[in-house]
Amino acid sequence: MDNPMSSALLTDHYELTMVQAALRSGAATRRTVFEVFARHLPGGRRYGVVAGVGRLLDALETFRFAPDELDFLRARRVVDDATLDFLTGYRFTGDVRGYREGECYFPGSPIMVVEGTFAESVLLETIVLSILNHDSAIASAASRMAHAAGDRPLIEMGTRRTHERAGVAAARAAYIGGFAATSNLRSGFLYGVPTRGTSAHAFTLLHDSEHEAFETQIASLGASTTLLIDTYDVHTAVRSAVELAGPELGAVRIDSGDLATAAVEVRALLDSLGATKTRIMVTGDLDEYSIAALAAAPVDGYGVGTSLVTGSGVPTAAMVYKMVARQDAGGELRPVAKRSVGKPSRGGVKEAFRRIGPDGHATAEIVVCAGPDATRRAEEVVLDLGEGQDGADPGRSAQRPMLAELVKDGKIVGRESVEAARRRHTEAMAELPPEAHHLSRGYAAIPTVFAGPWGGS
Structure with missing residues (x-):
C-alpha cells in the first residue's frame, strides 16, 4: 500500500x-x-x-x-x-x-x-x-494571465483537467502567480487558498426549467450568487435571473460562444433591467491571449482551467x-x-x-x-x-x-x-x-x- x-x-x-x-x-x-x-x-x-x-x-x-x-x-x-x-x-x-x-x-x-x-x-x-x-x-503561466487580466480577478478551476494531486499543487502555484481563488477545496484546506464555486450546467438540467433552477440556487445561496446563463438561451436566462434576484444579483457566468460579443450584449441587457452592479464572469478554454483580447469587453472576472494547469502550453x-x-x-x-555539447554547465x-x-x-x-x-x-x-x-x-x-x-x-x-x-x-x-x-x-x-x-x- x-x-x-x-x-x-x-x-x-x-x-x-x-x-x-x-x-x-x-x-x-x-x-x-x-x-x-x-x-x-x-x-x-x-x-x-x-x-x-x-x-x-x-x-x-x-x-x-x-x-x-x-x-x-x-x-x-x-x-x-x-x-x-x-x-x-x-x-x-x-x-x-x-x-x-x-x-x-x-x-x-x-x-x-x-x-x-x-x-x-x-x-x-x-x-x-x-x-x-x-x-x-x-505559476509562470498564471502570472502572465494575471497581468493580462489587470485588476479583474481570476479563478483557477482546472483540477478536472489534470491529475488529482497535480490539481492541488496547481491551485497553490496559481494563487502565488496572481489568481484570486480556486475551485479546488484540497488546496484551500492545505494551503489556505480562497475557494469559490456555485453551479454547473448539470444543476440547471436537473430541474424542470431554468427558471426553477435559478430560483432554487438563489433561495439556497442568496441573491449575490453567480448564475450560469448559457445552458439554453442567454437573453432569456438573463431576464429570468434578474426577475428572480432583482438588481442585487451578484453575477452571471458565460461559458461558451463568442465571449466578447456575448459580454457586450449581456451587459446592455443587465443595465436595461436595472442590474447595473451585476458582474459578468466568463469561462471556457481561456488563456493569457484570450484574456488579453477581452480587455475591452465588459467582463469582470475570468475562470481558467485547462490552459492554467498545463502551463498554457509549457x-x-x-x-x-x-x-x-x-x-x-x-x-x-x-x-x-558538465561539458557535453548543447548541455554545458x-x-x-x-x-x-x-x-x-x-x-x-x-x-x-x-x-x-x-x-x-x-x-x-x-x-x-x-x-x-x-x-x-x-x-x-x-x-x-x-x-x-x-x-x-x-x-x-x-x-x-x-x-x-x-x-x-x-x-x-x-x-x-x-x-x-x-x-x-x-x-x-x-x-x-x-x-x-x-x-x-x-x-x-
Whole structure:
C-alpha cells in the first residue's frame, strides 16, 4: 500500500543505484554541491516564476524510507543490503539555499543550491525537479494571465483537467502567480487558498426549467450568487435571473460562444433591467491571449482551467539539477561541470544578485563565484557593464541578493506562508522592466551576467 507519509519513493531508480555504487567506492560521503537552474525560458517567455519551494520543504521533511518501502526495494532487488542499511537511517543533514517563492527567474539563475554528501544530495534530484518544474510552470503561466487580466480577478478551476494531486499543487502555484481563488477545496484546506464555486450546467438540467433552477440556487445561496446563463438561451436566462434576484444579483457566468460579443450584449441587457452592479464572469478554454483580447469587453472576472494547469502550453519549467562542486582529496570543494555539447554547465558554488536601476526596474541578474567578496565582485560587474554612463546616478541603484537560506544542517529554516510568496510575486513583477510583460515571444527581460572564473573538470 502507498505510504502517504513518505516522499522517498517519489524518485527514479537510478538515484538509488548511484548511491549503491558510491557507497562501494567510498565516494558517497564526499561533500557535494548541486544547483537547480534553467538553461532557457520555455516558450519564448520573458521571465519565469519560482514556485513549489514550500511544497519541496514539506517533502524534504517526509523524505524517509519506511519499512514497507524498504521491503519493496529488497523484494525487487533494486539495491543491495548495504544500501538498504544506509536508506534505513536516511536523513538529509545538509544545507539548501534558493530563490524565494514568488521571485522571478531568468536563464541560468541558480534557483536552488543543495549542499551535502553525495549520497544524501543525489537522492533529492527527482523530487526537487518534479516539484519545482511543475509548480514554476504553472505559476509562470498564471502570472502572465494575471497581468493580462489587470485588476479583474481570476479563478483557477482546472483540477478536472489534470491529475488529482497535480490539481492541488496547481491551485497553490496559481494563487502565488496572481489568481484570486480556486475551485479546488484540497488546496484551500492545505494551503489556505480562497475557494469559490456555485453551479454547473448539470444543476440547471436537473430541474424542470431554468427558471426553477435559478430560483432554487438563489433561495439556497442568496441573491449575490453567480448564475450560469448559457445552458439554453442567454437573453432569456438573463431576464429570468434578474426577475428572480432583482438588481442585487451578484453575477452571471458565460461559458461558451463568442465571449466578447456575448459580454457586450449581456451587459446592455443587465443595465436595461436595472442590474447595473451585476458582474459578468466568463469561462471556457481561456488563456493569457484570450484574456488579453477581452480587455475591452465588459467582463469582470475570468475562470481558467485547462490552459492554467498545463502551463498554457509549457507544462514544465525545463529546470535541471547539476553537480557544480565536489570535495577533493584534500577536503576542499573544487568546481566540476558538465561539458557535453548543447548541455554545458558552469562549475563552482555561486551567489546571485538582481541589479535594480535608478528607476526601480531590474537591469540584470548577476551571478558570481560564492565567497566573502561576492558582493564586491558583483559591483565590479556592474561597473564593467557601464552603469551610470548614460547620466543616471549609479548610487541610486540597488543590488539585491537572491539566494535565501532554506535548510541549515538538515533543519528547515526558510518556511513561509503562501500569502508571503504571493506578496513577493507582486513586488517582483513591479520590479521587472515594461517589456517583460509582453505576451509575444521574445528574449529574457533582463540579461543574466556570469562573472567567473568558472572551473570544472
